Amino acid sequence: MGPLAAMLSALVVTDIGIVVSRYKRNGGLWLLASLFFLTAYIFVLVAAAIYLSTIFTPLTATVMLAAISLAIGLVIIGIMSALNARDRRIAAEKRRRSQAQTSLVIATALTLFRKQPLLAAGLVVGLGAALGLMRKPGSSDHS
Template sequence: MGPLVAFLSSLAATDMSLAVARIKRNAILRAIAGSFFLTAVIFGLIALTIYLSHKLGPIGATLAVGGVFLVFGIITLITMSIMEARDRRIAEERKRKSQVQTNLVMATTMTLFRRKPLMAAGIAMAVGGLLGFTRLGFGGRDDDA
């Protein structure tokens, strides 16, 4: 059994080293491509500024390009705040649903426990397990908007 374990562990180590090498290679190539794209964008902005400087003058062209990027930045911040507010609403709704489910389980358990204690314990465990699965994401999800 020793040679089989050694073979499997060397095979796993080889697969891991190949995966790590591939990830490193892809990261380096993506960084190089990103620097080329960034350089292209910078030269494009310089060309746009030079073109606009013939029509608006150097100061006007620089202010126009800067103003456009200022507007883009403001739009990005507004979008981020809208998304954060949506995420907060979704979290509050989940918390409210969780509290309602917990209250329902407690009310059901207390009602059954008064009448049939052994059956109540089994049902409480089943309902608690079901609610646990739905909280872990095994049940239906309605927030995929």
């Protein structure tokens, strides 16, 4: 059992090392790509300001670009707020469902415990295990 455990742990460590190195590489490349996207965005803003300053005064062109950027930022914050509210509603619903299931288990256990204590204990353990298995791994309801 010792050599098998060592071989399996070496395989797990190797796989984790590969995954970590891939994430590091991808993170670095995304950072580099983001830098160039940001540079392109800045040049687009400069070009828009130059173009608008041929139509309007430079101050008006700059204020227009600032107002557009502010409006886009506010829209993004509104979308983010709506998505967060939806996530809170979903989490509250999951919490209510979990509490209802727990209440059902407790009520069933108390009813059966009064009539048949051994059967009640077995049923409570079985229901608890079933409810535990029905939950998805990693889906804790921490807000």
